Amino acid sequence: MEPKPLEIDNLELSFTTPYGEVKAVRGVSLTLEPGEILVLAGESGCGKSVLCKSVLKLLPRYARIKSGSIRLCGRDITHASEAEMTKIRGTEAAMVFQNPLTTLMPSMTIGAQIREALRRRHLTPEEEEAESIRLLESVGITEARQRLSQLPLAFSGGMRQRCALAIALAAQPKVLLADEPTTALDGTIQIQILDRLKKLRDERGLSILLVTHDLGVAAHIADRVGILYAGRLVEIGTAEEIFYDPRHPYTWGLLSSLPAAARGKRLTPIDGMPPDLLAPPPGDAFASRNPYAIAIDYEKQPPLFDVSSTHKAATWLLDPRAPKITPPESARIEPFDSTKS
């Protein structure tokens, strides 16, 4: 059997700070299937970016994997050295980042930046040039030949993100990690970039792990969606399951606070703040903000209950002994109408 592009097993990751140990990722397991787009969503500080960066070991020195493992294309990289990671980065997995305005090296032409990444493929200078142009065109940049000799400041935000995408794809990675790639862009450009990612998946069989706080982005692009809260995966399932049949109260809360779900009514925000990860509470971290919390939520962490073969959620409400609760009306979303978006 072909190895999965990315397998994360029970990963625990902490930051050592002067105030103590911040438990940023607390036992997350997930698998990225070949050619799949998996979106991880959650609010700020839930550990989604950290999880994404830990795959390529781009975290600062004070971040430490405490237990669990990360397997990239079948290879265990949990304790890989910097030298090993250098070989893996770009060729096995590459990444695009949040802020397109600062993600490119400012005093180097786009062509030179792409060539740096292409060097891994040992092409002749002519092939490099042709490949650079092809890459830029594949991410939707026109007049690519002239563009090669320009500096990043000649490009708009959306175009810079496309260039970053071209650079990330230059060494033909199998996995693309995208850390809020569209957050800093306006709506129209967001859709263009997301569609481009979908197209790249279709054409190259790229597997994509995308991190976002925007459920709209998830709805547009995801095959599967994972919801993160306070460093834990609280619910994961196909896009349909998460949007039309959510099971975790936190997912209900997120959906209720979407303008698309409110449709003319007032938005329903989630009260309170996420917990302090220096000292996470016992039990379910969401319990104190959860209007449906039951006594055990404050004492014991819920396991991931299977809802279907693809759908899992970590809430005690799924225990056979728990009271039956129907999701709030505000979290109900009409079936997605693609002609309207």
Add this chain to the structure above:
Amino acid sequence: MTKGVLGRQIVKNLLVFLVAMFILSFAVFFIASYAPGDPLQSFYGERVEQMSAEEHEAARHRLGLDGPVYVQYGHWLANAATGDFGLSFKYKEPAIDVIQAFIGNTLLLGGVSYLLVFLLATVLALCCAMYEGTKIDRAIAHVGTILYYLPGFWIGLVLLLIFNVNLGWLPGSGAYSPGHAGDILDRLEHIILPVIVMIIGHLWYYTYMIRNKLVEEARQDYVLLAKTKGLTRMQVAVRHCLKNTAPTIVSIMAISVNHILGGTYVVEAVFSYPGLGKLAIDSAKYHDYNLLMLIVLLTGAFIIFSGLLAQTINAWIDPRLKVKGGGTSWTIRQLFGR
């Protein structure tokens, strides 16, 4: 950049240069003139005391030392404008000729120290920045700080004691051995100890500045994308971070010219090295105004010129600096007119 803009730039820089030189010469001339002591003493030596009042006046007149100070300055300025910087009172030769014998020595000592200081500072700063917060970084910082605070003349004396007096490996004074004036290896042997003192005194200061700049640069977002490409830590540090820090390093190098030049003056005194610094101190001591003025002007011209040069180099390293100046096009080819 068009020819017209370049021409305007040159004229502007030239004007700045001339005004600065005028102010500098004016200030030094007046300060020197009002300093206590008699320049006649250095010209005539003991004989001054046996001169009659008339002879005294005549001698002053010959040397252009009579009349109010502003008149003296006027004479000096008029002559200097035609390239005549007057006689050195002490050496009794045209000041220009005196300087020619010394300036090469200082340029060699200062130039070698300058290049080595910045080469080593950049390398050490890269080491520190790449291993930021680790033992390597901290060790370099501790040793550097201690060396930086040791007084230069004391290090000079200690080095002299060890390598010249006790071990006898290296010469302890002068710029070359007698009869070896044209021997570059012999000259280099003579500057080893002075250069070491210069490096010890200046290295950490610049390492620290460059290190901090590099550390700041390493936190930029583009570093993450560069790493994602699979560049090694060294490649990211040199090709990306160092390249973006280069304009800062060049600026630091430009403003440090006077710092390092000043350093050579002290070192020249310790090692009895016949350079401009030693000459400047002597000329001030002997009220050798013409010589002093020439040295000050040369030093000043050198420092102002290096500042202007740094500006030009910066625009060349970082094309963005030019674009900000009102350019419309962003390709490197168009920026450099190629």
